[in-house]
Amino acid sequence: MREKSLLSEAKQIQLATDLIKLGARLQVLEANTELSRERLVRLYKEIKGVSPPKGMLPYSEDWFTSWQPNVHSSLFINIYNFIIKHTNIYPIDAIIKSYKLYLEHIEINRLQRVLSLTRAWTLVRFLESKVLRVIPCTKCKGNFIVHSLEIHSNHVCGLCNIPSRAGKTKKKVA
Structure with missing residues (x-):
């Protein structure tokens, strides 16, 4: 032993x-x-100071493709891919460093944190298993996340094609 x-x-x-x-x-x-x-x-x-939450992780790949989560997830995965490409660190360390940079970006720009570390980890797993993939936007050429099984090739990211209701949440209206 x-x-x-x-x-x-x-x-x-x-x-x-x-x-x-x-x-x-x-x-x-x-x-x-x-x-x-x-x-x-x-x-x-x-x-x-408390017990960890119980239960299974509730995340599906669809969460990552809706508008606001997609913008945040795409930001995180671009940071992660850059770190993986240009360093020689373990993937979990790259996730930690990428997530810290994501949080720094959110804080500097006074944005709402949408992506949790657990969701970021899940995203990497979905990409590794090819459930999701990263492709370039046909307008801005920035990389963003889509379902792997989507057929059409003229993808436009959520920043180039912002939905009309974007940012109009019940919280902001109140």
Whole structure:
């Protein structure tokens, strides 16, 4: 039986801590660390002061293709793809760094955060499994997310084709 390295365990705890602080759900922690579920739950409680949310991840690929989530998801995935292309880091570390840059962009521009870390992680998984894909907009040439099974090729992104009701939420009207 292989003896556990203290340094390796410390790195796993640091990774889990970073993910928890960014709002990752327990399933994300389990998939990306070698720590036991019990240790992850204890760590989550210690950091957040509450038990982790229970239940399955409720996200479908359709969420990523609706207007506002698509804009935010496309921003995140472009950052992620740049980091993956130009660095030699693990994908989970690229997700963390990309998500931090996404949050920085949202804060600087005083935008509402639409994408959670768990959704960002799910997005990467959907792209890896080819459920979703990234394609260039025919107008601005920027890359954005679409369903892999969409047939037509003249895709226009949500920034070039803003829906007439965009930004007119009940919250803003009130």
